């Protein structure tokens with residue numbers, strides 16, 4: 180199915196979307212233009228829609244009273260977001276220049292560009308947003324890597340990739356928009372046996388009990404549906420994806436959020452992330468799994 184019939188009776192063609200919810204998400208990302216994303220991307224041309232990890236370099240930030248401080252703060256937040264991608268890519272294992280990687284929910288393509296720069300390989304991305312796909316493809320062309328890095332408008336649960344085509348695949352903060360059993364069935368299909376799957380995601384902590392009010396606030400803010408850590412592991416196990424590493428990145432992402440909360444680019448969601456990470460109801464995790 181390639182179009183969405185809205186229940187209002189209006190028929191709206193949204194390429195890639197196969198449900199009214201996916202139509203909403205496509206529109207959300209088509210309209211997104213938050214300075215906290217665009218101004219960070221402008222630092223070096225890598226545009227991310229994910230969060231940062233690592234210690235803040237306060238020496239590089241210098242004096243808060245300095246007129247250049249805000250510019251340095253933006254560069255620092257961006258450095259931490261790119262450091263997050265570096266950790267995801269490190270967990271893909273050995274990738275050859277002839278390999279194909281798949282970025283499920285590729286956004287504006289920052290992670291795809293970094294993957295190509297690191298491995299020299301082909302990177303195929305899918306997003307529901309035509310604006311994001313155009314943006315990512317334009318950036319790849321500007322960088323002269325358009326023959327290796329390509330984004331298309333497509334549902335990550337039903338991709339055009341051949342069975343076993345991908346050496347590795349990932350979701351970078353994009354798995355909270357889909358059913359995990361459907362998602363991992365598709366990754367399992369496109370990955371070759373021995374291939375690696377990696378996700379970096381926010382998940383609610385089963386040890387807390389149920390999604391906290393902060394998690395509900397994050398869901399409402401982004402129109403997403405955060406899953407529990409347990410659900411990730413169960414859906415992977417059911418789809419021939421065997422975890423090789425589960426890394427709790429919560430302590431590593433808190434400095435990013437605390438710094439971001441002091442910036443002029445705040446969006447209002449900062450406290451929900453900080454409070455939920457601190458009360459243990461929410462975790463920022465990396466899961467790397469082998470396709471067996």
Ligand SMILES: C[S@@+](CC[C@H](N)C(=O)[O-])C[C@H]1O[C@@H](n2cnc3c(N)ncnc32)[C@H](O)[C@@H]1O
Nearest residue numbers: 227228229284285286306307334335351353356
């Ligand atoms: C928070 S952004 C993350 C973007 C990117 N992974 C990054 O790290 O910059 C979420 C992305 O997931 C995509 N997405 C959500 N549901 C999708 C689906 N069913 N199929 C394809 N992409 C989807 C959105 O279009 C958006 O690009």
Ligand SMILES: CC(C)=CCC/C(C)=C/COP(=O)(O)OP(=O)(O)O
Nearest residue numbers: 213215216227228229352380381401
């Ligand atoms: C970890 C979780 C739960 C993520 C939800 C998905 C999401 C919207 C990620 C960041 O996107 P963004 O970079 O566009 O958001 P922001 O504008 O807040 O920087």
Ligand SMILES: [Mg+2]
Nearest residue numbers: 215216228229
């Ligand atoms: Mg952002």
